[in-house]
Amino acid sequence: MSALLSVRDLSIGFGTGNSVVTGVNFDVKAGQTLALVGESGSGKTITCRAALRILPRTAQIRSGSITLTDSKGTCDLTTVSERELRKIRGNRVSMIFQEPMRSLSPLHKIGNQVSEVLWLHRGLSESEARKQVLTQFERVGFPDPQRAYDSYPFELSGGMRQRAMIAMAMVSKPELLIADEPTTALDVTTQAQVLGLIKELQRETGMALILVTHDLGVVANMAEQVVVMHKGRIMEAGAAAPILTAPAHAYTKQLFDAAPEIPDQDAVGIPMPNEDLILQMKGVSKTYTMRSSKGWQADKAIYACRGVDLNLARGKTLAIVGESGSGKTTAARIALGAELPDPGGEVLFRTAPDADPITVHSMTRAQRTAFQRKAQMVFQDPYSSLSPRMRIQDAMTEPLEIHRIGTTAEQRDKAAEMLQRVGLTEDMLKRYPHAFSGGQRQRLSVARAMMLDPQLIVCDEPTSALDVSVQEQILTLLENLQDSLNLSYLFISHDLAVVARIADEVAVMRRGLIVEQAPPETLFYNPRHPYTKALIAAQPEPDINRPIDLQLVSLGAGAPDSWDEAFRFSDTVIPSLVELEPGHKVRCHV
C-alpha cells in the first residue's frame, strides 16, 4: 500500500547558501500520525511548508520530490502548477500553525474565515456553508457555536483560537493534516485539551497527521512514527515505541536526557526555613482598572495579584508557577520594586540576617539605588534583552557605569571574569549580541545580572524561549552560581518540570491567587488542589506508557468556579491558605 505522502530526498536552501534541509526521506500512511521532532533550526518547519509550497520567497527546493497519493489522485507537490496546488491547499492537505493570533485575520469574523474554505473549495453558498461550519464548531468543542461564528479572533482566548484554526483546517475533510507546533504557544492545560481534540478528530475521520514539535512528551502522546531532525538532516526515524524506549542515535539520547521531568518518587520535601529571610512579601495585591468598552458601564477591576504571601530564605530558590494571566510576572515585578503594590501590601528585603529591612514598596532614591545593587532580574526573551547596538562589553559594564563603580579597566576585567564564570570566553567582549545563539545570549543576560554582585536574582521564565538541551545547560549554570555564591532566586515559570530540579519551594498561582504552596517533592507526590493536579497531569511525559490523563486535566483546567466545592473561589468568596501539613499550604475551605 503506497503512502499518502511520500517525501524523497528533499533538499531546500536559501539563495546561494548551504542547504538548510538535506536528503530528507519519510512516508506518511493514511490514518497514521508522524511526529517531526527537532529543536529550532532543525528544518522541520521548512520541510512541512515545502509540502504545500508556502516557503519564503528566497527559499528554493533544490532537489527531491513530495508525492501525494490520496483518493483523488497522485501528484508531485514540488512540481505541480500553482493553480493545481491552490486546489489542494486547505482541501486535500490542510495546515495549522503555531501562533493562532497571527494566523487568523483580525478583520474578519471567525465564522466567515472558516466558511471561506467551503466557498472556495466546494462552491457552497453562504447559508449552506454556515450550517456545516456550525457543526464543525460544535465538534471542536466551542461551547456556543453561534456566538463563536460571529466573534472576532481577538475576542477569544488562545485555546479557542487554536480550536477555530483546527475547525478551519478540518471543515473540508482533508486526508492529511500538517500541524506545525500547534500547541507551543498555549498553556499546558490548554495544550493537553487541544492535543486530545486533535487525536479524537483524527480517530473519527481517519485522516493522517504530521505533527511538528520539539517536545518529546507530545510525541509520546500522539505519534506512531517519529522522525528526529537536527540541522536539516534526519538523525533517527522509525516507529515511536522503540525510539522512545531505546533511542539509538546520540542526538536523540541527548534530547531525552535533557527533557525535564516531573519526579514521581515517594519523598517528603523539606519546607523553606523561616529564619534569615532575604525577601518577604506580605499581603501583596495589585489591582488594575480597565475602562469599560461601553462608556456608561462601570470600570472593571482586574485583580492581577491578590493577597500574595511569600517568604524566601537566603540561599534558597522559591518558584512561582502559573499559566498566562496568573499574576506571577506581576508578583515578580512588585518584588523588584518595578511596580507598586496596592496600599497595605509590604515587600521587605534584608541585605544581612540582622539588618533593617528595606521597604521595597516605598523606597527613597538612595534606597532604590542601594536595592538595585542587591537585586537583579534575568528576562525571558534572550533575543531582546540585549541592545543590538551595544557591544557585549558595553552591555556588561553598563550596570557598573550607572552605579559608578570602578575605573574603565576594572570594569572591563570584571566583565571578562563574569563571562568566564558563565562559560563563555573573553574574546566575546568585542562582539555584538546578534552573532550569538539564544542559549549564549541568555548566559550573557545572566552574566550582566551578576555584574553588580547581587544577592537576589529574579528569573522571569529564563528558559521558556530556549530549546530543551540549552534549557538544561542554563539551569545547571544557575544552580552552580547559586551554590558558589549563595544567591537566592525567585524563579518564575509556567513549566512545573523545569522548577522540579531547581526549586526549594513551589507556589502555584491561578488568577492572582496562590492555590498551593509546598516543597517540590511534596507537591509532585501529593498534590491536593485540583489545579495543581491538572498541571501535573497535563505535562506530557516522554514515556509512551503514560499518556496525558485528560480527565484529571479537565477537572482542574476550567474556571475557578467550576472546580470542586472545597476549592472553588470567585471574585467575592475566596478561601484562605490552609496549612495541611508542615510546609504544605492549600487554598481550600475546611
Place this chain on the structure above:
Amino acid sequence: MTDRPDNRFVDDAPFDPQASIQQLERADLDAPNWLLVWRKFRTHKLGLISGVFLFLCYVMLPFAGFIAPYGPNDRNGEHLYAPPQSVNWFYEGKFVGPHVYPIVAEADLETFQWKFVPDTDDPRPIRFFCEGSEYRLAGLVKVDTHLFCAPDGATLFLWGSDRLGRDIFSRILYGAQLSLTVGLIGISVSFFLGILFGSVAGYFGGRIDWTINRVIEILRSLPELPLWLALSAAVPSNWSPVAVFFIISIILGILDWPGLARSVRAKFLSLREEEYVRAAEMMGASSGRVIRKHLLPNFMSHLIASATLSIPAMILGETALSFLGLGLRAPAVSWGVMLNDAQNLASIEIYPWTAIPMLPIIVIVLAFNFLGDGLRDSLDPYQQ
C-alpha cells in the same frame, strides 16, 4: 525511507554531542549596525546609484564656480533669450576638437522676432582652464580660473540664455548651491526639534505625550503654503540674500518637525517595551541615559531614512516660495528664482529652454526618494 517494521533509520554521520558553546552562531551578524545596513543597502541598485549621484552633486557644490563658464549674473545684452548652442566635434569631416559657432542675431521681418542663427563657417574652439569672471572657490578663495569658457567673440550658452542674457547652465550650477543646501539646513532644525519633542512624548507618555500630540496636530492642520508665504513675507526686504536664505531654511525646518516627531514618538513607544530598555531601567539608569544610550541609537537609522525622505519636500518648498517671488530674490540664484522667469506661458512657448531648471529639480527629488527608499528597506538588517 521504506517501511521497515523493526529496523529504523539511524543517521551514521559523526555527531558531536558537545558542540561548543564558545562558537559564534552567526558570525556575519557580528558587526556594528551601520555596517550591516550598508551591506544590505549595497544590494539596492537604484538606491546605491542615487546615493552616489547625490554625493557627487554635493561634492561639486563648492566648485560650482569653477565648472560654470559664466558668472551667475553676467549679462550679455546682445544675446537675450539665445537658444542652446551645440558643441561640435567635427568640422567639415575632420576632428577638430570641441568648438562652437558664434550666434548672430538676425531680424526676421515676417514674425518680427530676433532669430539667432549659428555662423557655421566660423568654428571657435572652446578654451579650457581659462580666465573668466571672478568667483569665490568654496566661498573662500577668490579665483578666476574656469574649467572651460567661451571663445573670444563667441558665446557658450550650453542651455541657452534667459531674458537678461545670463547663461542658464551657469545659473543652474550656482543655483544648486542654494537649492541643495536649503534641505540640509532645514533638516537639521527639523531633526533637533523632532527628536526632542518626539522622544520626550514617546518615553514619558501621559500628560506630556498628550500635550505634545495636540501641538503636533495643530501644526499639521495649518495649511502649508499660506503659512510659508506669510512667514517669508514677514522677512524684512532689506536683508542680504544670504540672510534671507537662512531664514527661509529655518522656517521650512520649523514647519516640518511635527512629521518627524510623530515617527520618533511611534518608534519610541514600541522600543520602550523592549526588554533591554526594561533591563536598563531596573539597573537604575536615568531616563536621559535610557533615551540616549538605548533608544536613540536603535532609532537612528529610521531617523536618517525619514530625513532623507523629507529633504525633497524642503527643496520643493523653497522652489515654490522662490517661484512665487516670496522666497529668495535676485541677485541670489536658486532654481526657484530661475523658474520665476519662466512664469508666463509666452516665455515657455517661445523660449522653452527657460524651463530647463525643472529638470535638475526633478532629478534631485527623485534621487533623494530612491535613496530614502533604499535606506528604509535596508534598515532592519537582523531579519534574514
